[in-house]
Amino acid sequence: MTIETERLRDRVAAELLRTRDRTTLLTEAVDDGDLVAQHSPLMSPLVWDLAHVGNQEELWLVRDVGGREPVRQDIDELYDAFQHARRDRVALPLLNPAEARRYVAQVRDKALDVLGRARLDQGRRLVADGFAFGMIVQHEQQHDETMLATHQLRSGPPVLSASPPPAPSTPVTGEVLVPGGPFTMGTSTEAWALDNERPAHQVVVPAFHIDRAAVTNAQYAAFIDAGGYDDPRWWSTAGWDHRQAAGLVAPAHWQRDGSSFVATTFGRTEPIAADEPVVHVCYYEAAAYAKWAGKRLPTEAEWEKAARFDPATGRSRRFPWGDASPSPSQANLGQQHLRPAAAGAFPDGASPLGVHQLIGDVWEWTSSDFHGYPGFAPFPYREYSEVFFGPGYKVLRGGSFGTDGSAVRGTFRNWDYPIRRQIFSGFRCARDA
Numbered sequence: 558m559t560i561e562t563e564r565l566r567d568r569v570a571a572e573l574l575r576t577r578d579r580t581t582l583l584t585e586a587v588d589d590g591d592l593v594a595q596h597s598p599l600m601s602p603l604v605w606d607l608a609h610v611g612n613q614e615e616l617w618l619v620r621d622v623g624g625r626e627p628v629r630q631d632i633d634e635l636y637d638a639f640q641h642a643r644r645d646r647v648a649l650p651l652l653n654p655a656e657a658r659r660y661v662a663q664v665r666d667k668a669l670d671v672l673g674r675a676r677l678d679q680g681r682r683l684v685a686d687g688f689a690f691g692m693i694v695q696h697e698q699q700h701d702e703t704m705l706a707t708h709q710l711r712s713g714p715p716v717l718s719a720s721p722p723p724a725p726s727t728p729v730t731g732e733v734l735v736p737g738g739p740f741t742m743g744t745s746t747e748a749w750a751l752d753n754e755r756p757a758h759q760v761v762v763p764a765f766h767i768d769r770a771a772v773t774n775a776q777y778a779a780f781i782d783a784g785g786y787d788d789p790r791w792w793s794t795a796g797w798d799h800r801q802a803a804g805l806v807a808p809a810h811w812q813r814d815g816s817s818f819v820a821t822t823f824g825r826t827e828p829i830a831a832d833e834p835v836v837h838v839c840y841y842e843a844a845a846y847a848k849w850a851g852k853r854l855p856t857e858a859e860w861e862k863a864a865r866f867d868p869a870t871g872r873s874r875r876f877p878w879g880d881a882s883p884s885p886s887q888a889n890l891g892q893q894h895l896r897p898a899a900a901g902a903f904p905d906g907a908s909p910l911g912v913h914q915l916i917g918d919v920w921e922w923t924s925s926d927f928h929g930y931p932g933f934a935p936f937p938y939r940e941y942s943e944v945f946f947g948p949g950y951k952v953l954r955g956g957s958f959g960t961d962g963s964a965v966r967g968t969f970r971n972w973d974y975p976i977r978r979q980i981f982s983g984f985r986c987a988r989d990a
Contacts, residue, residue: 562678569672569690572963576697577665579892579961580610583704586716589654596711598644599979604657605636605646606704610697611661612636614668617937622689623671628664639940668693683937691749691963692937698961705892705959706979708823709810715824722894722958725832725901729770729913734990735859737764740866741873742858743930744968753942754968756932760858764990767855767863770900770913771921771985772846775831777838778818780846781807791849796841799976809837809978823895832899834919834983840951840975843922843984855987857925857952857970864908864915864955865967876967877908877915883962888917891961897983898958917960919983920953920971927952927972945972957981 584592584607592604601609612632619625634640635649652660675684683689708717738761744750745757786806789797799805807813810821811829818829838846840854847853855863865873874880878887887906889898897918907913915921927950935943950972956965959981973980 559678562676565677565687566672566675569677569687569694570669572694573665573669573672573690576694576701576961576963577661579701580607580661580697580704583701583708583717584654584658586708587711591711591713592654593647593651594711595644595647596707597979599977600703600707600710601643601646602651603704603707604654605649605651606700606707607654608632608652608657608660609636609638610700611657611664613696614661614693615664617689617693618668618671619664622675622684623667625667625671628667629660632660686748688749689937692751695749695751695964698964701961702957702959702964702981706981710979711824713824717823717892717895719892719895722889722896722898723902725899727901727904729900732766732768732986732988733863733910733912735762735765735767735863735866735910736868737762737990740862740871742861742968747875747966747968749963750966750968751941752934752936753927753929753970755934755936756930758931760862762856762858762862765855765859765987766990767859767912767987768852768985769911771834771897771919771983772843773832773900774818774829774835776850777808777835777846778829778831780849781818783849785845785849788849791845792841793844795975796845799839799841800845803976805839805842808835808842830896830899834897834900834914836897836919836957836981836983837978838922838982838984839978840922842978843982844924847984847986850986852986852988854922854924854984857923857954859987860915860921860923860954861967863910863912867909869909874967876906877912878906883916883965888956888962889914889958890917890956890965892959894958896958897981915955916965916967917956918958919955919981920957920960921955922982922984923952923954925952926950927970949974951975953980953982 677687739759742760743757811818820829864877926948928946953971
């Protein structure tokens with residue numbers, strides 16, 4: 558084994574353990590009654606997510622990479638996300654909390670043993686550079702963010718706590734001009750990049766302006782106060798139909814309090830913070846605000862160029878600030894804080910063009926449908942990305958305060974239905990140059 562392979566093995570082990578610590582925090586914060594309850598038909602019971610991350614780890618690391626005997630083959634169908642809709646999972650004969658905890662612990666012991674024996678520097682593409690292990694880390698972190706969203710939807714007293722995000726250290730207003738021309742979108746070199754991020758390819762983007770910061774609560778409240786939810790001029794036909802059918806009048810979790818608004822966040826109801834990014838808005842709401850403001854949502858390619866393109870070198874970075882993985886001074890990630898930070902709170906994370914907080918805080922809606930890149934090839938299974946391609950899903954970029962640094966980068970692509978608001982979603986605006 559080379560020194561580099563041993564370092565990779567140590568890194569993978571640390572990421573697996575760090576991720577499990579977060580899963581444990583999210584599932585130990587509530588009692589067993591909350592774990593088995595369905596807090597929203599949009600979400601699974603927390604205990605389903607817990608056993609599901611263990612089942613995926615068993616399928617890929619224990620059985621596939623390790624070639625070991627199954628731990629619990631009898632539960633594969635219960636925890637197959639394509640077999641049962643979220644709203645139906647509460648009625649399944651799921652493992653109870655104690656059984657789920659024992660199961661994921663047993664799987665983890667075997668997975669770490671597999672890691673200790675796996676050849677990460679050669680052989681199958683699935684194992685090379687630790688990809689299968691990185692895929693499982695990202696998968697569990699994605700479910701941790703899903704569980705965090707479930708916590709936001711549960712009723713009752715607060716059970717999660719975190720320090721407030723840092724205050725802004727520099728004013729961030731207005732917009733920047735992103736020059737037209739080609740840039741490299743996607744990646745062919747990021748070791749743990751998922752299939753929909755691949756391959757790297759050149760895209761020519763005309764010049765455009767993009768907001769330096771995400772749209773704030775105060776800006777969005779002005780849209781509401783101006784009658785934005787009552788005027789079909791600002792809404793697409795599908796958006797207006799949904800606004801009426803769903804009775805949308807404000808972002809999820811907002812309530813009127815006299816002439817202003819309060820929001821309930823993880824069990825705490827407080828006045829909205831005027832300078833923090835608006836969160837829990839759907840694509841249709843974001844697009845309506847942008848039109849009202851005389852702008853539009855950026856395309857996915859525009860968003861990525863604003864986040865990655867360095868005009869001084871002409872190359873695409875891994876992150877807006879460079880190629881190093883995120884640090885706490887660069888981005889609001891990993892539920893270090895339980896809400897988005899105000900614009901200007903992370904100046905170290907700005908892009909070369911001066912666009913702030915593109916990574917972390919809120920997932921940002923783009924105007925693009927979810928499709929594969931030219932030359933896309935599903936790996937290691939079609940159900941991760943390919944089955945979702947089409948006009949039914951819109952792309953979100955950048956991660957949120959609930960996204961872990963291992964599960965987001967400048968090329969990372971998220972997608973969801975345009976009506977979804979339970980995710981930690983916001984947006985910024987763009988316009989043609």
